[in-house]
Amino acid sequence: MTTDAAACTAVDERGPCAAPAEPGAPLRLCTMHLLAAHEWVTSSHGATDVLPGACLACGSRVGVRYPSGWVCAICEWRLGDVPDAELPPPRVDVVYYVRWRERVKIGTSSNPRRRLATIPHDEVLAFERGGRALEQRRHAEFAASRWPGREWFRFDEPLVRHVAELAAGGEDPWNRYDRWRSEELARRS
Numbered sequence: 001m002t003t004d005a006a007a008c009t010a011v012d013e014r015g016p017c018a019a020p021a022e023p024g025a026p027l028r029l030c031t032m033h034l035l036a037a038h039e040w041v042t043s044s045h046g047a048t049d050v051l052p053g054a055c056l057a058c059g060s061r062v063g064v065r066y067p068s069g070w071v072c073a074i075c076e077w078r079l080g081d082v083p084d085a086e087l088p089p090p091r092v093d094v095v096y097y098v099r100w101r102e103r104v105k106i107g108t109s110s111n112p113r114r115r116l117a118t119i120p121h122d123e124v125l126a127f128e129r130g131g132r133a134l135e136q137r138r139h140a141e142f143a144a145s146r147w148p149g150r151e152w153f154r155f156d157e158p159l160v161r162h163v164a165e166l167a168a169g170g171e172d173p174w175n176r177y178d179r180w181r182s183e184e185l186a187r188r189s
Helices: 031-045 112-116 132-141 157-166 173-188
Strands: 047-050 062-066 069-072 094-100 103-109 123-129 152-154
Touching: 031 062, 094 112, 094 132, 094 173, 103 112, 103 132, 123 157, 123 173, 132 157
Parallel strands: none
Antiparallel strands: 047 062, 062 069, 094 103, 094 123, 103 152
């Protein structure tokens, strides 16, 4: 919705604003009042921007700037907080779903980057937080679609639905994994 170029409709302690409204703005406000509204919104909701430096927890360069400081837009680690170098990296077990051609592998790893580097795949479909017990439950759940004796499954309707539920919201699986690692790191700090 855009407004016609007319007078700004803002009213402040000095009374109605007489400045012309910004052409094409979604609200009939002048530039000064649009900027004031923007500042007010970003003071509580933040503004997404490029981080001044890479996130120390996940390496992302995208952050959210608040008046109190920056947080990573991917893992929500506070910029400036330094992970304790004496602690081992956080362990986050995941069940992964990777597609290769018409098949999907359901496996588990505490280091999916290293594990998936060794597996032929076309696409990382989703991660689900959990270890061997969850992986075994998923293997049993989708047993009717399993290639005999393997961790590979036909990508049929029940598995498609499950992966879609895991991927709901469109978040990149790697961003979700990085956020889980950052959360674990934050719990220890």
